[in-house]
Amino acid sequence: MALTDTKARTAKPKEKQYKLYDEKGLLLLVHPNGSKYWRYKYRFNKKEKSLALGVYPEVTLKKARARRDDARELLSDDIDPGLNKQIQKTASSEASENNFKRIAEEWVLKKQAVWSPEHLKRIKRILNKDLFPWIGNRPINDITAPDLLAILRRIEDRGAVVTAKRTRQVAGMVFRYGVALGVTERDPSHDLKDALTAHVTKHRASITEPKEVGPLIKALDGYQGTPVVRAALKLAPLTFVRPGELRHAEWSEINFDNAEWRIPAERMKMKSDHIVPLSKQSLDILKEIYQLTGHRDHVFPNARSPRRSMSDNAVLGALRNLDIPKEKMSGHGFRAMARTILDEVLKFPPDWIEHQLAHAVRDVHGRAYNRTAHLEGRKKMMQAWADYLDKLKVEKNL
Secondary structure (H helix, E strand, O other), X not given: OOOOHHHHHHOOOOOOOEEEEOOOOEEEEEOOOOOEEEEEEXXXXXXXXXXEEEEEXXXXXXXXXXXXXXXXXXXXXXXXXXXXXXXXXXXXHHHHHOEHHHHHHHHHHHHHHHOOHHHHHHXXXXXXXXXXXXXXXXXXXXXXXXXXXXXXXXXXXXXXXXXXXXXXXXXXXXXXXXXXXXXXXXXXXXXXXXXXXXXXXXXXXXXXXXXXXXXXXHHHHOOOOOHHHHHHHHHHHHHOOOHHHHHOOEHHHEEOOOOXXXXXXXXXXXXXXXXXXXXXXXXXXXXXXXXXXXXXXEOOEXXXXXXXXXXXXXXXXXHHHOOOOOOOOOOOHHHHHHHHHHXXXXXXXXXXXXXXXXXXXXXXXXXXXXXXXXXXXXXXHHHXXXXXXXXXXXXXXX
């Protein structure tokens, strides 16, 4: 006789466990403590086996019968339902372990040694803010292109078009790492290449006209802020390194005797050591600030946390305090200024300029030049550049 829900619900515990039988191998096992468990009895390869189907009443009689029927269907295909359940459980456990967050964190761990501190910070910010909250706990192999697109659309909706593009790129690198590990089959970000809002590139603001450069340099010299920011502000146009390279400068990288600043590869965008020849003017600035920060690691330590470098907004904030609008000059603008004038006005060889900008310059055979390429010529160029800026500061009419 088939079991009823009423009989299952009202079954009372006894001193020993007992069984209430339904049909086709389904039964309810009642324990002395009152708990009730569904079981499916079956035979496979001439052996009697039992398959757990859940706990009553969370699993109703109707649901238990459906699970029994699923098991019977597997048996009809000569598949052991008990073994199949174990395989599915193992697969589910592995999928849970191979979630997007775990794979991403492993990828970061593998790559961070060759990334600059700023790049590592950007990657972690994208992962923690824009990816992990939505897909971090999901098995990486289950994430589809529409899933990722929904995330990128949220980012675009807040007006961060560039961030959306970078987030797709970061996600793609994680997926490709997953493919290499064998935990996912493909990179769904590839399907979204043309699905995002197009970004109109805006060149960083820069002053490149000599008649405007003089007043700018004069204004920088007159900055009345902290000595650390003032030194960084004066050194920025003389060295025209990237803002992050400037603010992370360490005294161990400065060689006063050779008049050189050697920036290690891990802090360079192109991941190659870079030599900045120091003009007399640059050396004077560094010698002066050395009296204040020479006992620290950083040339330009953070005002609040001296063990850290200066804030990434320090130079930019100083420019704004000097009433130099962001539409006219940016921290990166000193690079465009030097590149333009060194080429068009001072007529230095483009190769020297590109090397000093630490761009990816290659020879006719496609090989990257080493860090010392054109070094003697670049030393002369950097001194000529510093002298030219001094000249512009005192000339009234150009």
